[in-house]
Amino acid sequence: MTSPRPTVLRRLAVVTLVVSLFAALAPLAAGLAPVAAQGEPDPDLSAFGITLTPLVEGFEQPLGVVQPDDDTGRLFVVEQPGWVQVVVDGAIAPAPFLDITDLVGSDGSEQGLLSLAFHPQYADNGLFYVNYTDLEGDPVIARYAVSADPALADPASEQVLMRVDQPYPNHNGGLVLFGPDGYLYAGFGDGGSGGDPEGNAQDLGTVLGKMLRLDVDPAAVTAEEPYLIPADNPFAGQAGARPEIWSYGLRNPWRFSFDRETGDLWIADVGQGAWEEVNHQPASSTGGENYGWVIREGAHCYPEGDDCATGGLVEPVAEYGRDLGVSVTGGYVYRGAEMPELAGVYLFADFGTGLVWGTVPDGDGWATTAPVETGLNISAFGEDLAGELYVTAFDGTLYQVAGAA
Numbered sequence: 001m002t003s004p005r006p007t008v009l010r011r012l013a014v015v016t017l018v019v020s021l022f023a024a025l026a027p028l029a030a031g032l033a034p035v036a037a038q039g040e041p042d043p044d045l046s047a048f049g050i051t052l053t054p055l056v057e058g059f060e061q062p063l064g065v066v067q068p069d070d071d072t073g074r075l076f077v078v079e080q081p082g083w084v085q086v087v088v089d090g091a092i093a094p095a096p097f098l099d100i101t102d103l104v105g106s107d108g109s110e111q112g113l114l115s116l117a118f119h120p121q122y123a124d125n126g127l128f129y130v131n132y133t134d135l136e137g138d139p140v141i142a143r144y145a146v147s148a149d150p151a152l153a154d155p156a157s158e159q160v161l162m163r164v165d166q167p168y169p170n171h172n173g174g175l176v177l178f179g180p181d182g183y184l185y186a187g188f189g190d191g192g193s194g195g196d197p198e199g200n201a202q203d204l205g206t207v208l209g210k211m212l213r214l215d216v217d218p219a220a221v222t223a224e225e226p227y228l229i230p231a232d233n234p235f236a237g238q239a240g241a242r243p244e245i246w247s248y249g250l251r252n253p254w255r256f257s258f259d260r261e262t263g264d265l266w267i268a269d270v271g272q273g274a275w276e277e278v279n280h281q282p283a284s285s286t287g288g289e290n291y292g293w294v295i296r297e298g299a300h301c302y303p304e305g306d307d308c309a310t311g312g313l314v315e316p317v318a319e320y321g322r323d324l325g326v327s328v329t330g331g332y333v334y335r336g337a338e339m340p341e342l343a344g345v346y347l348f349a350d351f352g353t354g355l356v357w358g359t360v361p362d363g364d365g366w367a368t369t370a371p372v373e374t375g376l377n378i379s380a381f382g383e384d385l386a387g388e389l390y391v392t393a394f395d396g397t398l399y400q401v402a403g404a405a
Contacts, residue, residue: 069385082132113132185213270327275319320357344360
Protein backbone atom coordinates (compact mmCIF):
# COMPACT_ATOMS: atom_id res chain seq x y z
CA MET A 1 0.00 0.00 0.00
CA THR A 2 1.21 3.50 -0.63
CA SER A 3 1.25 5.17 2.75
CA PRO A 4 1.33 4.21 6.43
CA ARG A 5 -1.90 2.72 7.70
CA PRO A 6 -4.23 5.39 9.12
CA THR A 7 -5.17 5.16 12.78
CA VAL A 8 -7.91 2.72 13.70
CA LEU A 9 -11.40 4.15 13.33
CA ARG A 10 -14.25 3.64 15.76
CA ARG A 11 -16.17 0.38 15.54
CA LEU A 12 -19.39 0.60 13.62
CA ALA A 13 -22.30 -1.63 14.58
CA VAL A 14 -23.57 -1.82 11.02
CA VAL A 15 -22.31 0.00 7.96
CA THR A 16 -24.99 0.46 5.33
CA LEU A 17 -23.97 1.24 1.80
CA VAL A 18 -26.68 2.51 -0.50
CA VAL A 19 -26.09 3.61 -4.07
CA SER A 20 -28.77 5.28 -6.18
CA LEU A 21 -27.61 5.50 -9.75
CA PHE A 22 -29.30 8.00 -12.04
CA ALA A 23 -28.25 6.32 -15.28
CA ALA A 24 -27.89 2.72 -14.07
CA LEU A 25 -24.09 3.06 -13.78
CA ALA A 26 -21.69 5.98 -13.56
CA PRO A 27 -19.23 5.92 -16.48
CA LEU A 28 -15.59 5.12 -15.98
CA ALA A 29 -13.21 8.03 -15.58
CA ALA A 30 -12.36 9.72 -18.85
CA GLY A 31 -9.31 8.33 -20.60
CA LEU A 32 -10.05 4.62 -20.18
CA ALA A 33 -10.24 2.70 -23.42
CA PRO A 34 -13.07 0.12 -23.57
CA VAL A 35 -12.16 -3.49 -22.88
CA ALA A 36 -14.05 -6.51 -24.20
CA ALA A 37 -16.61 -7.62 -21.64
CA GLN A 38 -16.13 -11.38 -22.17
CA GLY A 39 -19.82 -12.05 -22.70
CA GLU A 40 -21.08 -11.56 -19.14
CA PRO A 41 -24.62 -10.19 -18.96
CA ASP A 42 -25.04 -6.67 -17.63
CA PRO A 43 -26.72 -6.89 -14.20
CA ASP A 44 -29.50 -4.43 -13.40
CA LEU A 45 -27.96 -2.05 -10.88
CA SER A 46 -30.38 0.85 -11.19
CA ALA A 47 -30.46 0.83 -7.38
CA PHE A 48 -28.95 -1.50 -4.82
CA GLY A 49 -27.83 -1.61 -1.22
CA ILE A 50 -25.13 -3.44 0.68
CA THR A 51 -24.77 -3.89 4.42
CA LEU A 52 -21.49 -4.74 6.12
CA THR A 53 -22.61 -6.79 9.10
CA PRO A 54 -20.01 -7.22 11.89
CA LEU A 55 -19.34 -10.87 12.71
CA VAL A 56 -16.35 -10.87 15.07
CA GLU A 57 -14.32 -8.11 16.74
CA GLY A 58 -10.90 -8.16 18.38
CA PHE A 59 -8.48 -8.82 15.53
CA GLU A 60 -5.11 -7.08 15.32
CA GLN A 61 -4.46 -5.54 11.90
CA PRO A 62 -6.40 -8.17 9.92
CA LEU A 63 -5.28 -8.53 6.29
CA GLY A 64 -7.46 -11.31 4.94
CA VAL A 65 -10.08 -13.96 5.53
CA VAL A 66 -10.02 -17.44 3.96
CA GLN A 67 -12.20 -20.55 4.20
CA PRO A 68 -10.70 -23.98 3.42
CA ASP A 69 -12.66 -26.70 1.68
CA ASP A 70 -12.68 -29.04 4.70
CA ASP A 71 -16.38 -29.20 5.65
CA THR A 72 -15.79 -27.41 8.97
CA GLY A 73 -17.24 -24.01 8.09
CA ARG A 74 -14.33 -22.28 9.82
CA LEU A 75 -13.03 -18.90 8.72
CA PHE A 76 -9.32 -18.11 9.05
CA VAL A 77 -8.23 -14.50 9.55
CA VAL A 78 -4.67 -13.37 8.77
CA GLU A 79 -3.19 -10.84 11.21
CA GLN A 80 -0.28 -8.67 10.11
CA PRO A 81 2.00 -9.26 13.16
CA GLY A 82 2.19 -12.99 12.30
CA TRP A 83 -0.89 -14.84 13.51
CA VAL A 84 -3.67 -16.74 11.79
CA GLN A 85 -6.79 -16.78 13.94
CA VAL A 86 -9.75 -19.15 13.55
CA VAL A 87 -13.38 -18.09 13.75
CA VAL A 88 -15.58 -20.90 15.06
CA ASP A 89 -19.27 -20.44 15.88
CA GLY A 90 -18.96 -16.68 15.68
CA ALA A 91 -15.97 -16.34 18.02
CA ILE A 92 -12.19 -16.35 17.83
CA ALA A 93 -10.75 -19.69 18.91
CA PRO A 94 -8.70 -19.67 22.15
CA ALA A 95 -5.40 -20.36 20.37
CA PRO A 96 -4.20 -19.09 16.97
CA PHE A 97 -4.05 -21.66 14.18
CA LEU A 98 -0.56 -20.40 13.27
CA ASP A 99 1.88 -18.20 15.18
CA ILE A 100 5.03 -17.23 13.26
CA THR A 101 5.61 -13.88 14.94
CA ASP A 102 9.20 -14.95 15.62
CA LEU A 103 9.80 -15.18 11.85
CA VAL A 104 7.83 -12.16 10.68
CA GLY A 105 9.22 -8.67 10.35
CA SER A 106 6.31 -6.27 10.65
CA ASP A 107 7.94 -2.99 11.63
CA GLY A 108 7.04 -1.35 8.31
CA SER A 109 3.43 -0.44 7.62
CA GLU A 110 3.38 -2.74 4.57
CA GLN A 111 5.31 -5.63 6.11
CA GLY A 112 4.12 -8.64 8.10
CA LEU A 113 2.17 -11.83 7.54
CA LEU A 114 0.36 -10.81 4.38
CA SER A 115 -1.73 -13.77 3.19
CA LEU A 116 -2.79 -17.39 3.51
CA ALA A 117 -3.90 -19.90 0.85
CA PHE A 118 -5.17 -23.39 1.59
CA HIS A 119 -4.27 -26.11 -0.88
CA PRO A 120 -7.35 -27.16 -2.91
CA GLN A 121 -6.98 -30.65 -1.38
CA TYR A 122 -6.40 -29.32 2.13
CA ALA A 123 -8.95 -31.74 3.60
CA ASP A 124 -6.73 -34.63 2.42
CA ASN A 125 -3.18 -33.26 2.59
CA GLY A 126 -3.39 -30.57 5.30
CA LEU A 127 -1.13 -28.17 3.36
CA PHE A 128 -1.36 -24.40 3.19
CA TYR A 129 0.82 -21.53 1.97
CA VAL A 130 1.65 -18.10 3.37
CA ASN A 131 3.43 -14.97 2.23
CA TYR A 132 5.26 -12.90 4.84
CA THR A 133 8.17 -10.51 5.17
CA ASP A 134 11.02 -11.96 7.22
CA LEU A 135 13.07 -10.21 9.90
CA GLU A 136 15.24 -8.67 7.17
CA GLY A 137 12.17 -7.33 5.37
CA ASP A 138 12.41 -9.79 2.48
CA PRO A 139 9.23 -11.46 1.13
CA VAL A 140 8.91 -15.20 1.72
CA ILE A 141 6.50 -17.74 0.28
CA ALA A 142 6.36 -20.81 2.51
CA ARG A 143 4.38 -24.01 2.85
CA TYR A 144 3.07 -25.34 6.16
CA ALA A 145 1.10 -28.38 7.29
CA VAL A 146 -1.63 -28.80 9.85
CA SER A 147 -0.69 -30.74 13.01
CA ALA A 148 -2.44 -33.81 14.39
CA ASP A 149 -4.82 -31.34 15.99
CA PRO A 150 -6.94 -29.80 13.19
CA ALA A 151 -7.20 -26.59 15.21
CA LEU A 152 -3.42 -26.02 15.10
CA ALA A 153 -0.81 -25.80 12.38
CA ASP A 154 2.62 -27.32 12.82
CA PRO A 155 5.04 -24.34 12.93
CA ALA A 156 8.00 -26.71 12.48
CA SER A 157 6.67 -27.89 9.11
CA GLU A 158 7.75 -24.76 7.23
CA GLN A 159 9.23 -25.29 3.78
CA VAL A 160 10.37 -22.09 2.09
CA LEU A 161 9.46 -21.99 -1.59
CA MET A 162 10.90 -18.59 -2.38
CA ARG A 163 12.70 -15.76 -0.63
CA VAL A 164 13.05 -12.50 -2.57
CA ASP A 165 15.57 -9.74 -1.97
CA GLN A 166 13.44 -6.64 -1.31
CA PRO A 167 15.41 -3.38 -1.71
CA TYR A 168 12.91 -1.16 0.17
CA PRO A 169 10.40 -1.84 2.96
CA ASN A 170 7.26 -0.99 0.96
CA HIS A 171 5.41 -2.45 -2.05
CA ASN A 172 5.50 -6.08 -0.97
CA GLY A 173 2.25 -7.12 -2.67
CA GLY A 174 2.01 -10.32 -0.72
CA LEU A 175 -1.04 -12.30 -1.78
CA VAL A 176 -0.86 -16.02 -2.53
CA LEU A 177 -3.96 -17.62 -4.03
CA PHE A 178 -4.77 -20.82 -5.89
CA GLY A 179 -6.26 -20.34 -9.33
CA PRO A 180 -8.94 -22.48 -10.97
CA ASP A 181 -6.12 -24.27 -12.84
CA GLY A 182 -4.73 -25.57 -9.52
CA TYR A 183 -1.58 -23.46 -9.70
CA LEU A 184 -0.44 -21.09 -6.95
CA TYR A 185 -0.43 -17.43 -7.97
CA ALA A 186 1.64 -14.85 -6.08
CA GLY A 187 1.73 -11.07 -6.45
CA PHE A 188 4.89 -9.05 -5.78
CA GLY A 189 5.32 -5.28 -5.68
CA ASP A 190 8.06 -3.46 -7.57
CA GLY A 191 10.51 -3.47 -4.65
CA GLY A 192 9.46 -0.19 -3.10
CA SER A 193 10.55 3.40 -2.75
CA GLY A 194 8.77 5.67 -5.27
CA GLY A 195 8.70 5.64 -9.06
CA ASP A 196 10.28 2.16 -9.31
CA PRO A 197 13.87 3.50 -9.15
CA GLU A 198 15.38 0.12 -10.07
CA GLY A 199 13.08 -0.48 -13.03
CA ASN A 200 11.86 -3.81 -11.65
CA ALA A 201 8.29 -3.80 -12.92
CA GLN A 202 9.36 -3.88 -16.59
CA ASP A 203 12.37 -6.16 -16.03
CA LEU A 204 11.57 -9.80 -16.79
CA GLY A 205 14.74 -10.83 -15.00
CA THR A 206 13.21 -10.25 -11.56
CA VAL A 207 10.00 -11.37 -9.88
CA LEU A 208 9.43 -7.89 -8.41
CA GLY A 209 6.49 -6.06 -9.95
CA LYS A 210 5.08 -9.34 -11.24
CA MET A 211 2.33 -11.91 -10.91
CA LEU A 212 3.82 -15.40 -10.57
CA ARG A 213 2.30 -18.79 -11.40
CA LEU A 214 3.78 -21.83 -9.64
CA ASP A 215 3.13 -25.57 -9.69
CA VAL A 216 3.24 -26.73 -6.07
CA ASP A 217 1.81 -30.21 -6.59
CA PRO A 218 2.90 -32.00 -3.40
CA ALA A 219 3.34 -35.25 -5.33
CA ALA A 220 5.91 -33.67 -7.64
CA VAL A 221 7.87 -31.11 -5.61
CA THR A 222 10.83 -31.88 -3.36
CA ALA A 223 12.77 -30.11 -0.62
CA GLU A 224 15.41 -29.22 -3.22
CA GLU A 225 12.81 -28.14 -5.79
CA PRO A 226 9.84 -26.83 -3.77
CA TYR A 227 7.91 -25.65 -6.83
CA LEU A 228 7.86 -26.39 -10.55
CA ILE A 229 7.32 -24.13 -13.56
CA PRO A 230 4.08 -24.79 -15.47
CA ALA A 231 5.08 -25.66 -19.03
CA ASP A 232 2.68 -23.07 -20.46
CA ASN A 233 3.94 -20.13 -18.41
CA PRO A 234 4.45 -17.35 -20.96
CA PHE A 235 8.17 -16.81 -20.31
CA ALA A 236 9.20 -20.39 -19.61
CA GLY A 237 12.33 -21.06 -21.63
CA GLN A 238 12.89 -17.41 -22.59
CA ALA A 239 16.48 -16.35 -22.07
CA GLY A 240 16.91 -13.71 -19.39
CA ALA A 241 13.34 -14.01 -18.10
CA ARG A 242 12.15 -15.55 -14.85
CA PRO A 243 10.02 -18.54 -15.84
CA GLU A 244 7.73 -18.07 -12.82
CA ILE A 245 6.28 -14.84 -14.30
CA TRP A 246 2.65 -14.89 -15.42
CA SER A 247 2.21 -11.13 -15.98
CA TYR A 248 4.16 -7.96 -15.23
CA GLY A 249 4.13 -4.16 -15.06
CA LEU A 250 2.65 -4.00 -11.55
CA ARG A 251 3.49 -1.49 -8.83
CA ASN A 252 1.94 -3.00 -5.72
CA PRO A 253 -0.88 -5.47 -6.39
CA TRP A 254 -2.95 -5.21 -3.22
CA ARG A 255 -5.25 -8.15 -3.63
CA PHE A 256 -6.23 -10.11 -6.70
CA SER A 257 -8.93 -12.72 -7.14
CA PHE A 258 -10.48 -15.16 -9.57
CA ASP A 259 -14.11 -15.07 -10.60
CA ARG A 260 -15.32 -18.48 -9.42
CA GLU A 261 -17.81 -18.68 -12.32
CA THR A 262 -15.76 -17.47 -15.29
CA GLY A 263 -12.18 -18.00 -14.11
CA ASP A 264 -11.30 -14.38 -14.95
CA LEU A 265 -8.51 -12.78 -12.92
CA TRP A 266 -8.92 -9.35 -11.29
CA ILE A 267 -5.89 -7.37 -10.02
CA ALA A 268 -6.05 -4.14 -8.01
CA ASP A 269 -2.79 -2.18 -8.25
CA VAL A 270 -1.91 0.62 -5.84
CA GLY A 271 -0.84 3.81 -7.62
CA GLN A 272 2.11 6.15 -7.10
CA GLY A 273 0.63 9.56 -6.44
CA ALA A 274 -2.26 10.19 -8.79
CA TRP A 275 -4.22 7.09 -9.91
CA GLU A 276 -5.42 3.80 -8.44
CA GLU A 277 -6.36 1.05 -10.89
CA VAL A 278 -8.16 -2.25 -11.36
CA ASN A 279 -7.08 -4.70 -14.06
CA HIS A 280 -8.92 -7.63 -15.60
CA GLN A 281 -7.51 -10.72 -17.31
CA PRO A 282 -9.98 -13.06 -19.06
CA ALA A 283 -9.79 -16.77 -18.31
CA SER A 284 -8.84 -17.36 -21.95
CA SER A 285 -5.56 -15.50 -21.46
CA THR A 286 -2.30 -17.36 -21.92
CA GLY A 287 -0.47 -14.86 -19.71
CA GLY A 288 2.25 -12.37 -20.47
CA GLU A 289 0.18 -9.21 -19.97
CA ASN A 290 2.02 -5.96 -19.30
CA TYR A 291 -0.09 -3.73 -17.04
CA GLY A 292 2.07 -0.72 -17.70
CA TRP A 293 3.91 0.39 -14.56
CA VAL A 294 6.33 2.30 -14.60
CA ILE A 295 5.50 3.50 -18.12
CA ARG A 296 2.03 4.43 -16.92
CA GLU A 297 0.11 4.92 -13.70
CA GLY A 298 -3.43 3.76 -14.36
CA ALA A 299 -4.25 4.84 -17.92
CA HIS A 300 -1.94 7.88 -17.73
CA CYS A 301 1.68 8.30 -18.73
CA TYR A 302 4.07 8.40 -15.76
CA PRO A 303 5.11 11.00 -14.82
CA GLU A 304 1.76 12.44 -15.80
CA GLY A 305 2.04 14.76 -18.76
CA ASP A 306 4.98 12.93 -20.33
CA ASP A 307 4.66 11.19 -23.66
CA CYS A 308 4.90 7.41 -23.43
CA ALA A 309 4.69 4.46 -25.78
CA THR A 310 1.55 2.52 -24.86
CA GLY A 311 1.65 -0.23 -27.46
CA GLY A 312 1.19 -3.65 -25.91
CA LEU A 313 0.02 -2.32 -22.55
CA VAL A 314 -3.20 -3.60 -21.01
CA GLU A 315 -5.77 -0.91 -20.19
CA PRO A 316 -7.22 -0.91 -16.68
CA VAL A 317 -10.97 -1.47 -16.47
CA ALA A 318 -11.42 1.03 -13.62
CA GLU A 319 -9.37 3.81 -12.07
CA TYR A 320 -9.83 6.70 -9.67
CA GLY A 321 -7.77 9.70 -8.68
CA ARG A 322 -6.38 11.06 -5.44
CA ASP A 323 -9.57 13.02 -4.84
CA LEU A 324 -11.27 9.69 -4.09
CA GLY A 325 -8.55 7.60 -2.45
CA VAL A 326 -4.93 6.71 -1.86
CA SER A 327 -4.65 2.90 -1.79
CA VAL A 328 -6.91 0.49 -3.65
CA THR A 329 -8.01 -2.78 -2.00
CA GLY A 330 -9.00 -5.42 -4.51
CA GLY A 331 -12.07 -7.56 -3.95
CA TYR A 332 -14.12 -10.26 -5.64
CA VAL A 333 -16.83 -10.76 -8.22
CA TYR A 334 -19.95 -11.59 -6.24
CA ARG A 335 -21.23 -15.11 -7.03
CA GLY A 336 -23.18 -15.94 -3.87
CA ALA A 337 -26.89 -16.64 -3.51
CA GLU A 338 -27.90 -14.09 -0.88
CA MET A 339 -27.73 -10.99 -3.12
CA PRO A 340 -28.77 -11.97 -6.66
CA GLU A 341 -28.91 -8.29 -7.64
CA LEU A 342 -25.11 -8.18 -7.30
CA ALA A 343 -24.37 -11.27 -9.40
CA GLY A 344 -21.38 -10.56 -11.61
CA VAL A 345 -20.37 -7.31 -9.87
CA TYR A 346 -16.71 -6.89 -8.94
CA LEU A 347 -16.46 -5.08 -5.59
CA PHE A 348 -13.36 -3.13 -4.53
CA ALA A 349 -12.51 -0.40 -2.03
CA ASP A 350 -9.98 2.23 -1.00
CA PHE A 351 -8.15 1.63 2.25
CA GLY A 352 -7.57 5.28 3.06
CA THR A 353 -10.98 6.81 2.34
CA GLY A 354 -13.28 3.85 2.97
CA LEU A 355 -15.01 4.22 -0.39
CA VAL A 356 -16.45 1.13 -2.10
CA TRP A 357 -17.22 0.67 -5.79
CA GLY A 358 -18.67 -2.01 -8.05
CA THR A 359 -17.50 -2.65 -11.62
CA VAL A 360 -19.46 -4.54 -14.28
CA PRO A 361 -19.28 -5.23 -18.01
CA ASP A 362 -21.02 -2.53 -20.04
CA GLY A 363 -21.36 -3.34 -23.72
CA ASP A 364 -17.86 -3.60 -25.15
CA GLY A 365 -16.28 -2.01 -22.07
CA TRP A 366 -16.78 -1.58 -18.36
CA ALA A 367 -18.67 0.73 -16.04
CA THR A 368 -18.20 1.54 -12.37
CA THR A 369 -20.77 2.58 -9.79
CA ALA A 370 -20.56 5.84 -7.93
CA PRO A 371 -18.40 5.49 -4.78
CA VAL A 372 -20.01 4.85 -1.41
CA GLU A 373 -18.54 5.84 1.97
CA THR A 374 -18.15 3.17 4.68
CA GLY A 375 -16.04 4.91 7.32
CA LEU A 376 -13.71 1.89 7.45
CA ASN A 377 -10.09 1.18 6.57
CA ILE A 378 -10.87 -1.87 4.42
CA SER A 379 -7.72 -3.99 4.20
CA ALA A 380 -9.06 -7.02 2.33
CA PHE A 381 -12.07 -8.86 0.96
CA GLY A 382 -12.62 -12.59 1.34
CA GLU A 383 -14.85 -15.23 -0.19
CA ASP A 384 -16.30 -18.37 1.40
CA LEU A 385 -17.09 -21.67 -0.30
CA ALA A 386 -20.63 -20.52 -1.09
CA GLY A 387 -19.44 -17.36 -2.83
CA GLU A 388 -20.49 -14.99 -0.04
CA LEU A 389 -18.12 -12.10 0.64
CA TYR A 390 -16.42 -10.73 3.75
CA VAL A 391 -14.38 -7.65 4.61
CA THR A 392 -11.55 -7.17 7.08
CA ALA A 393 -11.00 -3.67 8.42
CA PHE A 394 -8.46 -1.97 10.64
CA ASP A 395 -11.04 -1.35 13.34
CA GLY A 396 -10.23 -5.00 14.14
CA THR A 397 -13.56 -6.36 12.89
CA LEU A 398 -14.53 -9.04 10.41
CA TYR A 399 -17.64 -8.06 8.44
CA GLN A 400 -19.90 -10.02 6.11
CA VAL A 401 -21.27 -8.38 2.98
CA ALA A 402 -25.02 -8.78 3.23
CA GLY A 403 -28.17 -7.44 1.58
CA ALA A 404 -29.56 -3.98 2.19
CA ALA A 405 -30.88 -3.44 5.69
